[in-house]
Amino acid sequence: MMNPSPESITSEYGTPVYIHRQELVERANRDLRDLLPDPCRLYFSLKANPNHHIGAILHRGGCHAEISSTGELSSAIRAGFDVADALYTGPGKTVDEIATALSAGVRTFSCESLADLHRVAKAADAADIVARCLLRVNGPAAHGNSAMRMTGTATQFGIDIATTTLTAADLDIDGVDVVGLHFFPVSNVLDETVLINEIVASVGHAREFAQRLGITVQLLDLGGGFAAPYGRDGVRPTYPNLRAAVADALDTSFPGWRGGAPVVAFESGRYLTCDSGTLVARVTEIKSSGGREFVITDTGIHHVGGLSGIGRVPPISATIVGSDTGGAESGEAAVVGPLCTPADVLNHRSDLAGARPGDLVTIPNVGAYGISASLMGFLSRPAPAEIVTCGDRVVAASVLETTRRDLP
Numbered sequence: 001m002m003n004p005s006p007e008s009i010t011s012e013y014g015t016p017v018y019i020h021r022q023e024l025v026e027r028a029n030r031d032l033r034d035l036l037p038d039p040c041r042l043y044f045s046l047k048a049n050p051n052h053h054i055g056a057i058l059h060r061g062g063c064h065a066e067i068s069s070t071g072e073l074s075s076a077i078r079a080g081f082d083v084a085d086a087l088y089t090g091p092g093k094t095v096d097e098i099a100t101a102l103s104a105g106v107r108t109f110s111c112e113s114l115a116d117l118h119r120v121a122k123a124a125d126a127a128d129i130v131a132r133c134l135l136r137v138n139g140p141a142a143h144g145n146s147a148m149r150m151t152g153t154a155t156q157f158g159i160d161i162a163t164t165t166l167t168a169a170d171l172d173i174d175g176v177d178v179v180g181l182h183f184f185p186v187s188n189v190l191d192e193t194v195l196i197n198e199i200v201a202s203v204g205h206a207r208e209f210a211q212r213l214g215i216t217v218q219l220l221d222l223g224g225g226f227a228a229p230y231g232r233d234g235v236r237p238t239y240p241n242l243r244a245a246v247a248d249a250l251d252t253s254f255p256g257w258r259g260g261a262p263v264v265a266f267e268s269g270r271y272l273t274c275d276s277g278t279l280v281a282r283v284t285e286i287k288s289s290g291g292r293e294f295v296i297t298d299t300g301i302h303h304v305g306g307l308s309g310i311g312r313v314p315p316i317s318a319t320i321v322g323s324d325t326g327g328a329e330s331g332e333a334a335v336v337g338p339l340c341t342p343a344d345v346l347n348h349r350s351d352l353a354g355a356r357p358g359d360l361v362t363i364p365n366v367g368a369y370g371i372s373a374s375l376m377g378f379l380s381r382p383a384p385a386e387i388v389t390c391g392d393r394v395v396a397a398s399v400l401e402t403t404r405r406d407l408p
C-alpha cells in the first residue's frame with residue numbers, strides 16, 4: 001500500500017505541512033515495549049507531541065499519559081486517555097493547576113520537592129481527595145554525558161537525595177499518599193551503556209531512598225532517555241542489553257516487580273513519535289549574498305528546530321522532493337525560514353544548492369518536539385497543518401491555532 005505522496009498532501013493542505021504516519025507510531029511503540037523489561041507500564045510524554053490524534057494512537061497502543069500542564073491534560077482527554085491513570089509531572093505546579101487536574105480526574109502526581117508535595121496535598125485535601133504521589137529523585141551522580149541531563153546534577157528537578165534532610169514524618173500529610181518514586185535523569189541517550197547505568201543506578205537509589213523514608217513502593221517510574229534522530233535521517237537505537245540488565249537490577253532491589261509490586265514504569269516522548277513525522281515545506285526564493293546561497297522556505301524555527309533557546313538544534317536536513325541527492329547541484333546553501341530574524345536558519349550548510357523556487361523539501365524525523373517545542377508565537381505566523389496518514393489514507397487533519405481574547 002502506497003503512502004500518500006507529499007505532492008498529493010500539499011495539494012490538499014498547502015505548505016508547510018507535518019505528515020505523521022500512524023504505522024510508524026505503532027511500530028515505535030512495539031519496538032520500545034520489546035526493549036523494556038516485562039511487565040511494565042509505558043507513559044507517553046505529551047510534551048513531545050501534544051496532537052491528540054497522535055496521543056490517540058498511543059492510547060490505543062496501551063500507553064498511559066504523562067502530562068505536565070493543563071494544556072497537555074486537555075490534549076490527553078481529547079486523545080481518549082483515562083486521566084485517572086495519568087501521571088502529572090513538573091516542578092513548580094501551582095495549587096490552582098493541581099486543583100484543575102484533580103477535578104478532571106488526575107490522581108497521580110510526581111512531586112519535585114516537599115513544597116510541591118504540600119501544594120498537591122492542599123489542593124487534594126480541599127477537594128476531599130487523597131492524591132497518590134511519587135517523589136521525584138535527583139540522584140547523587142551522573143553516569144555519563146548526555147545531550148540533555150535533568151537530574152544527577154544541580155537542577156530544579158527532584159529531591160536531592162545526597163543532601164535532603166527529609167524524614168518519614170515529613171511525608172505524613174493529609175491529602176497525599178506517597179506511593180512511589182520517579183526518576184528521569186536524562187533524555188536522548190544514544191549510548192546503551194550510559195542508559196543502562198543510569199537506569200540501574202536509579203533502581204538502587206529507589207531502594208535506598210524508599211527504605212530511608214519508609215515508603216512502600218507501589219509505583220516505580222524509572223523514566224526513560226530513549227533516543228531518536230531529530231530533523232535528519234537516521235534510525236532509533238535498539239538497546240539490545242537494556243531489558244535484561246534492568247530486569248536483573250529490579251530482581252535484586254524489588255523482587256516483587258514481576259508480580260506488579262511495585263508496578264515498574266517508563267516514559268517516552270521522542271522514541272515513540274519522532275520518526276513518524278516529516279515536515280514538508282516549499283522553497284519560496286533563492287538568494288545570493290556575500291558569495292553564499294540562501295534557500296528561503298515557508299517554514300522555519302517557528303515550526304521546527306525545537307528547543308533552539310537552549311542551543312540544542314542540530315542542523316536540520318532537508319531533501320528536495322523527487323531528488324535523491326538533496327540539491328540538484330553540489331555545493332552548500334543555507335536553508336532559512338521567513339522570519340525577520342537572522343536566527344531563522346534551519347541549516348547553515350545544507351546541500352540544497354540547486355534548489356529552485358517552488359520545489360518541495362522534506363525534513364525527516366520531526367514527529368517529536370516539532371511545533372510544540374518551536375517559536376510558534378514569534379512573528380504570529382500560522383501553524384502548519386498536521387496530517388496523520390494510515391496506509392494510503394489521510395485519517396486525521398488538524399491545525400494548532402493561537403488566538404488572543406480580550407479579558408472582561
Ligand SMILES: Cc1ncc(COP(=O)(O)O)c(C=O)c1O
Nearest residue numbers: 045048184187188267268269270
Ligand atoms: C520528566 C520527563 N518525562 C519525559 C520526558 C520525555 O523525554 P523524551 O521525549 O526524550 O522521551 C521528559 C523530557 O524532558 C521529562 O523531563
